Amino acid sequence: MPTYDLGYCGWSGDVRSAYGRWAVIAEMGIRLAWRSTWLRRLLLVAWLPAVYCGIFLFLFENAAKSGATQIILGQVGGAFRSIPEFAAVREAVETGGLETARHEFWALLLWLFFRHPQGVLMVILVGLVSPNLISQDLRTKAHLIYFSRPISTWEYVLGKATVLFVYLSLITVLPALSLYLLGVVLSPDLGVIRHTWDLPLRILAASVVLIIPTTSLALCYSSLTRETRYAGFAWFATFILGWVAFMALTARDFAAQGIDGLATASGRWTCVSIYHTLGRVQNWVFGLHHVPEQTTTAALALAIMTVLSIGILLRRVTSPLRV
Amino acid sequence: MNESNAPHLIELHNVSKFFGAFQALADVSLTVPPSITGLLGPNGAGKSTLIKVMLGLVAHSSGTGHILGFPLGTAFREIRGRVGYMPEDDCYIAGLSGVEMVRSVARLSGLPSVEALRRAHEILDFCGTEQERYRPVETYSTGMRQKLKFAQAIVHDPPLLILDEPTSGLDPRERQIMLARIRTLAEKHGKTVLISTHILPDVRATCDHVVIMANGQMRLSERLDVLNRPESPSYFVRVMGSSTAFVERIRGEGHAVVIEPDGGVTVRGLDENSCGTIWRWAEESNVGIRLMRPAVNSLEQIFVDVVRGARHADV
Numbered sequence: 001m002p003t004y005d006l007g008y009c010g011w012s013g014d015v016r017s018a019y020g021r022w023a024v025i026a027e028m029g030i031r032l033a034w035r036s037t038w039l040r041r042l043l044l045v046a047w048l049p050a051v052y053c054g055i056f057l058f059l060f061e062n063a064a065k066s067g068a069t070q071i072i073l074g075q076v077g078g079a080f081r082s083i084p085e086f087a088a089v090r091e092a093v094e095t096g097g098l099e100t101a102r103h104e105f106w107a108l109l110l111w112l113f114f115r116h117p118q119g120v121l122m123v124i125l126v127g128l129v130s131p132n133l134i135s136q137d138l139r140t141k142a143h144l145i146y147f148s149r150p151i152s153t154w155e156y157v158l159g160k161a162t163v164l165f166v167y168l169s170l171i172t173v174l175p176a177l178s179l180y181l182l183g184v185v186l187s188p189d190l191g192v193i194r195h196t197w198d199l200p201l202r203i204l205a206a207s208v209v210l211i212i213p214t215t216s217l218a219l220c221y222s223s224l225t226r227e228t229r230y231a232g233f234a235w236f237a238t239f240i241l242g243w244v245a246f247m248a249l250t251a252r253d254f255a256a257q258g259i260d261g262l263a264t265a266s267g268r269w270t271c272v273s274i275y276h277t278l279g280r281v282q283n284w285v286f287g288l289h290h291v292p293e294q295t296t297t298a299a300l301a302l303a304i305m306t307v308l309s310i311g312i313l314l315r316r317v318t319s320p321l322r323v
Numbered sequence: 324m325n326e327s328n329a330p331h332l333i334e335l336h337n338v339s340k341f342f343g344a345f346q347a348l349a350d351v352s353l354t355v356p357p358s359i360t361g362l363l364g365p366n367g368a369g370k371s372t373l374i375k376v377m378l379g380l381v382a383h384s385s386g387t388g389h390i391l392g393f394p395l396g397t398a399f400r401e402i403r404g405r406v407g408y409m410p411e412d413d414c415y416i417a418g419l420s421g422v423e424m425v426r427s428v429a430r431l432s433g434l435p436s437v438e439a440l441r442r443a444h445e446i447l448d449f450c451g452t453e454q455e456r457y458r459p460v461e462t463y464s465t466g467m468r469q470k471l472k473f474a475q476a477i478v479h480d481p482p483l484l485i486l487d488e489p490t491s492g493l494d495p496r497e498r499q500i501m502l503a504r505i506r507t508l509a510e511k512h513g514k515t516v517l518i519s520t521h522i523l524p525d526v527r528a529t530c531d532h533v534v535i536m537a538n539g540q541m542r543l544s545e546r547l548d549v550l551n552r553p554e555s556p557s558y559f560v561r562v563m564g565s566s567t568a569f570v571e572r573i574r575g576e577g578h579a580v581v582i583e584p585d586g587g588v589t590v591r592g593l594d595e596n597s598c599g600t601i602w603r604w605a606e607e608s609n610v611g612i613r614l615m616r617p618a619v620n621s622l623e624q625i626f627v628d629v630v631r632g633a634r635h636a637d638v
Contacts, residue, residue, distance in 0.1 A: 008449045008504075008512055011442055011480035015433035018400050024430045032418040132418075141414035145475060147380055148408035149431040150400040321380045 018150045025146070025159025030166055033129045039167070042125055046171035049117035050179040053109050057183035060105050064098055065188050088289040099195045104288075106183065106196050111286040113176060114206050115279045121171050122210060123239045123275070129167055130218035131231035133160045134317065139226040143320055153318050157219065157310075164215040172210055176203040199286075206285045210278055213302045213309075217274070220309035223316035242273035267294035271301040278302070331356055332483050332515045333377065335395070338386030340372055340539075347372040349539040350386070355517055359509045361526035361547075362519040364536035365630055370519045371411070373536070374485055378403055391483055404432060407476035411487035411519070413468055421456040421463070422447060425474050432479035442478055450474045451500065465492035473501065477508065484508065484516045490525055502529045523622045533622075537630045550625055556594040557618035558601060561587040563611040572608045589618045 033039055092104040137143050146156055180199055184192055217238070222231045249269040270276045280298035284290045333355035340348040348369050364370050375381045377390055379399030388395035390402045416424050422443050429439035447456045450470045455463070460471060469492055476484060489505065490498045506529055508514040520526060526533060526547070533550060535543040562569055566588055570580050579591040593600070595617060605612050 008477075008507060009445060010512060011434075013434065013438055015404070016435060018404065018433065021431050021433070024427065028416070028419070028427050035418070136417045140417045141410070141412045142416045144408075144410040144412060144414045145416060145428060146431065148378055148403060148406070148410070149428065150404045150433070151431060152399075321375065 019155075021149070021151050022155040022159035022162065025151075025156060026162035026166070029133060029160060029163035032132070033163060033167065036128060039125070039128050042121065042128065043167070043170055046118065046121050046125075047175050047178075049113060050175040050182065052117075053113050053179050054182040054186065056109055057106065057179075058186040060102075061183070061187035061189065061192065064102060102192060102195045103199075106180075106199055107202070107286040107288060110176060110179065110199060110203060111206075111282060111288055113179060114172065114210065114282050118172050118175070119210075119275060119278065122168060122214060123236070125167055125171060126164060126214055126218045127232050127235050130164060130215075130222050130235065131228040132222070133163060134219060134222040134313075135225050135228045135231045138223070138320065139228075141320070143317070147321060153314055157313060157317060160219055161215050164218060165211055168211045168215070169207065173203065173207045176207070202286050206282045209281050209285055209302070213274070213278070213306045216306045216309035216313065220313045220316075223313050239273075239275055243275055246270070246273035246276050267291055270294060270298050274305070332391050333388075333517070334390075335377075335388035336386055338373075338376060338388055338395070339384050340369075340376055340381065341384045347539050348376065348383070351536075351539070351541045353534060353541055353544060355515065355534075356532060357513070357515045358531040359505065359516045359518065359529055360532040360534060361530035362517055362534050362536065363521075363523070363526065363626060367538075368536040368630075369539040370536055371487065372539075374408070374487060374517075374519060377485065378406060378408055404479075405481050405483060407479065407481035407484045409472045409476040409484070409486045409489055411491065413465070415460040415463075415468060415471065417461060419460060420458060421452060421460055421467075421471050421474075424460055424471065425456075425478050428475040429478040434479060439478075443474075446474045446478045449477075450504070466494060466497050469493055469501070470497075473504070482514060484514055485519075486516060487519045488521070489518060490520070490522060498525070505529055523626060527622050535626060535629045537632075542629045542632075543625075550622065551619035553591070553618055553620055555591050557589050557591045558593045558597065559583075559587055559589050559614070559616055559618040560601060560605075560612060561585075561614040562605065563613050566610065568608040569605060569610045572604045576604070587614070 086108065089101070089104045089108050092100045137146070143156075147153075177200060180196075180203065184196075218235055221234045221238075222228075224234075225231050246269050249272060250266055253268070266276075267280075270280050277298045280290070280295055281302060284295040284299075331354040333353065335351055335353045337350045337352055338348055339346065339350055351369070351373060353373075362370050362373070372381065376383045377388075377395070379396060379402060383396055386395075391405050393401045393405075395402075416427065419427065422440075425443035425447060426439045429442050430436060434442060444456075450473055452467070452470055452474065455467060460468070463471065469489070473486070473489060476486065484505075486505070490501050493501055502525060505516055505518070509516050518526070518530065530547055533543070533545060533547050534541065560569075566582070566586070570582065570588060573580050573588075573590055578593065581589040581591070583589060590601070598615065601615060602612070
C-alpha cells in the first residue's frame, strides 16, 4: 500500500446493513437544521415553560403536605380560570382524596404544558425546519443522488421525518419528562410516584399525537413545492387561519347562545383548527374531562389528515422519477 | 448467477416501458461487456429511461434482465449498491460542502462514518478537487459540480459505472482529464462503464463499444473498432497545398477517391502495405503529405444513418 497516492484506489471494507441508511438521511437533516441560530434559540426557550410549570407543581405538593390544597388552588385558580378542565380538578380536590386531586392537577399541568407553550413552539419549530427538508431536494434534484443508492421511498421519508421527530421531541417529550421529574424531586412526598406513575406514559402518548400528524402534514407541504418559502407559508397559514376560523365560529355561537353554548360550540368547530384538534385529543390522552364524541371526531380528523398527507407525500417524492 | 461469473454485467431481454400510452422503451435487448460502452441517441431516444430502469428508479412494463447478475426490477438494493450513477442533471445536496456531500453519499452506500470521510477525501483527490471541497456545493461552478457528481458516483468503488453526459459543461482541458479518468477506471481498475452522451468525439476517444438508440428502440450495438473499419481497406491522406493533381493521379490508377469536407482525401482499395505507393504518387504529383493514416468510418455518419433507420442490421 503506498504511503501517498493521488490515483484511484479500490475499496474493500465491510458495508453496513442496507436497512439503516435512513438514519444517514436523518443525521444529515439534523446537522443542517442545527446550523440555524434561530432554531437553537427556540430550543433553549422551549425549556423555560417547564421551569414555570415546575413552580406550580412545587406549590401544589407543598400545599398538599400541609393540607392547604384548597387554599393553593384558590390562589392559583386565577391563572387557570379560563380553562374548563380546571373546574374538574377543583371538584376532585373537594370530593376525592389526595391521590385523585394530585393526579388531576399534574395531568392538567402537563396538558397545559403541551397545549399552550409547546403547541405554539411546535408550530414555529416545524415552520423553521420542515420547508427545507424535501422541497430543497426537489429544487436541487438531490433525489437523483439519494435514490441511486440502496434506499427506498419509505426510507427517504422516514429519514426526513426523523429530523422533525428529533427536534419535536426536544421541545415536547424531553421537557415534559423533565417537568415530571422536577415535580417528583420537588415534592416532599414520595407517594407522588405511586399516584402519578402513568403520567410519563401519557406524555409519550401525547407526544405521538402531536408529532406524527404535524410531521406528516409538514413534509407533505414541503413535497408539494420546490420553493421552501411556499411550504413555510402554507404551514403557518394552515395553523393561523385554522385558529382564526375556530375563534370566529366559536365566538359567533357564544354570542348567540351565551356561556352555556360555549362548550358545545367549541366541540363543534374543533376540526376547523389543527391546533385545537390536537388539544382535544391530548385532553383525552391525559385523562382530563372530555366529551367522547368530540374526541373521537378529533382523533378521526387527525388520522385522516395523517393518512392523506403520507399518501400525497409518497406520491410527490417519487413523481420526479416517473418523468 | 453471481457477478463473478457473469459474462455480461448488463443483460436486457425485450425490455419495454410505457408511460401511459407512450412507449418509452420498445423491446430493448442489450448486453454490455466489461469495457467502456457508449450509449448514443438523439433526445427522447429513451437513454435516460433505460438507465432509470436499470437502476430500478422506474419499473419496466415487460421484459427481463440482469444487472451484475441481479434480476432487473426486484433487486434494486443489490444493484444500486454496486452501481455508480452520475446523473446528467445538475444535482446536489444543498447546505453541504463538497467533501460532506461525497462522505454522506458514501455512507448511504454503506461505508462506515470515518471510513466514508477518508474515502471522500481520497476520491476528491483523484477527481482533482482541491481546497474547494470545503466550500458549500451551491457555490460550485458547473465544471466543479461535474467533478463532484463523478466523485459521488465512484466513492463506493462500484464495479459498474453509469455516467450520463460526464463531460457536459467541462472546458476542453477538463474534458480530456475526465475522459482519462474514465479510461483509467476501466483499464487499470476493471470497471465496466456505460456512458450516455451526445458528444461523439468523446465516444471515439473513450469507448470500446457503441450502442445507439432511437425512438425507444435499440438500433445498433457493436464494437467501435468494427464500426470504424471501412467496407474496403482505405487510407486517409492530407496534403500540403492543392490536392487536385494528387487526386487525378490516384484516379488514374483506378482507385476510388473521396474528398472529405475538411479537404482530406480518402483513398479506397489500399491495404496497410500501400504506404510506399502513396508516397510515390505524392512525389509524382509534386505535393507534400501532411498526414497519412488508415481511414476510419465517420461515427457521426453512422449515428445519423442509424437514427434515420438506414442502418440497423448489426443489432
